Amino acid sequence: MNLWLKIICIACLIYTAVFSFWHPMAPGGLEVSAKSFHPGRNEFSFTGYGSHFLQEKQSMQVFVTVDSSAVYCADILSVTDEAHAIVSVFLPDTLSSNQFGFLANNNIDGTLLVEAPVGSEGFTFIEGTKNDSCHYEVKQEEHMGFGYPFQPIIIESIRNLMWHVPMWFTMFALMIISFIFSLRTLSNKSGTPDLNFDRKAAASAGTGLVFCILGLITGSIWARFTWGAWWTNDPQLNGAMVVFMVYVAYFILRNSTPDHDKRSRISAIFNIFAFALMVVLLMVMPRFAEGLHPGKSGNPAFSKYDLDSSLRTVFYPAVLGFVLLGYWFYKINEKIRILEDQQEENHHDEKS
């Protein structure tokens, strides 16, 4: 591998390791303490994340929205710290519905939104009920430089994007290399399979499998603390597991065939089918099934709107760094395989 590629690889990985943690989060609304609302005064606390409630006490406003059509202004009772404000809201007997939403405005954080399920009792619901006595406007966050977007349940673990996703990109890149060399193994002009290409295909698939395992483990940890289970029935997860097992089968097949010519031919054919299966299971299937992974459903042409620009500045170097690292490992793996094959040949010569 070219020295410059190695330098770029290391630089990208250091950049990823530093800035996936360094960049701050944008402020957001975390939760409200309200469990159930009744007509009259309701007191609850609004919790923000990375917010500046105390600093911007003067401009603090909290609203309760109903059905996103009517808004009720809440009075700020006290602001205990930068993240907590205790407020009280007066609700009339008649509301539009029981779909409550919560907004907090201040000059630094802009508008923070919390959507929490809050119960209700004692209201009469008349659709389209409005409240003219309270007005609110959506405020933009004061420009604070660079920050990752706030997502309700994910919060800080959005940084996992720089670690978990590049694993799959790297695996894909390595499997493409493996697929191409499997094709070239079979398309040798002399009719016998080219063992050189076969070795490259095996080395690349072996390194790709390592990244697949890392992707599965990191994904499982992330799922536990976002979706609540180590393993879920997401089509992407099950597809990834099948792909993992298929590539494990590829190596079992290789190791169980001692004859080199036969081994290279059979495993090349297996690899071509394995690659096709991987494309179907990881790229095509998740678009047709309901899943938990974001940005997977619908048309891929629109998915470019899913990723925030602040995330891209770290995500793309992370992908580049890990793909180059995967290629580097593949090259080392291939060299070791060449030596191993040579030694095996020498061993055979001595015997005969």
Next chain:
Amino acid sequence: MMKNLNRTILTSLLFMLSMTPAFAQDGMEEYFYESGKIKVVVVVAFVVMVGLIIYALSLGRRLKKLEEKKS
């Protein structure tokens, strides 16, 4: 040297396994959910680094085997 290293990895793995009942379920969730789930990212980054280091070490071991056979 290599044998020692293997033993160290094995013991540290066993140590981590023995730690798991210490924060079973509720304790573990509380531990990882505080300060905006940043600890999940730390664990994930750690797993990636450790995984890659183990792979690099295994490549080194294969090279060493070749060297030993040659002599």
